[in-house]
Amino acid sequence: MHTTHAPNGTAPTPHSGVRGLCNGLAERLERFTPHSLIALAARLALAGIFWMSGRTKVEGWFTITDTTYLLFREEYKLPLIPPEWAAQMATLSEHLFPVLLVLGLATRLSALALLGMTLVIQVFVYPAAWPTHLSWAGLMLYLVGRGAGNVSLDRALGIR
Numbered sequence: 001m002h003t004t005h006a007p008n009g010t011a012p013t014p015h016s017g018v019r020g021l022c023n024g025l026a027e028r029l030e031r032f033t034p035h036s037l038i039a040l041a042a043r044l045a046l047a048g049i050f051w052m053s054g055r056t057k058v059e060g061w062f063t064i065t066d067t068t069y070l071l072f073r074e075e076y077k078l079p080l081i082p083p084e085w086a087a088q089m090a091t092l093s094e095h096l097f098p099v100l101l102v103l104g105l106a107t108r109l110s111a112l113a114l115l116g117m118t119l120v121i122q123v124f125v126y127p128a129a130w131p132t133h134l135s136w137a138g139l140m141l142y143l144v145g146r147g148a149g150n151v152s153l154d155r156a157l158g159i160r
Contacts, residue, residue, distance in 0.1 A: 036149030042139040043107065043148065047098035049136065050114060054094025057087070064091050076125050093117055101143075104152020106159070111143035 057068040072083035097110040
């Protein structure tokens with residue numbers, strides 16, 4: 001049973017009712033879903049999303065397809081950045097940052113970079129896809145704020 005201290009400093013009293021039940025459940029769930037597990041799941045989920053997208057932009061290991069350049073010229077049309085640069089930067093980002101996330105190396109930076117990329121996609125390319133982008137952003141913000149967790153190279157190298 002969960003207890004709390006009475007306002008006057010007397011002995012703890014048990015919580016009762018719905019609040020006590022909810023708090024008890026929350027404590028049990030927190031023990032079974034530690035930050036490291038949540039961070040690992042977030043890292044792997046994001047890595048999968050961006051890696052698979054990156055793979056659609058290349059032939060072989062890293063030859064950017066003509067179709068990718070065409071998409072950046074005709075459909076994506078980002079302002080201020082030439083389509084060839086945008087295609088190369090996006091393709092590189094979608095390969096590099098997922099690998100770093102899987103390894104748990106430079107996790108905060110990788111998640112922040114992908115968050116920036118997601119923001120660009122949301123604002124300039126697919127504004128109607130905000131539910132998808134918001135779910136990605138939630139995972140990225142978690143990693144930016146909390147880091148990679150114990151199962152990571154960041155942790156092994158002592159990188160916050």
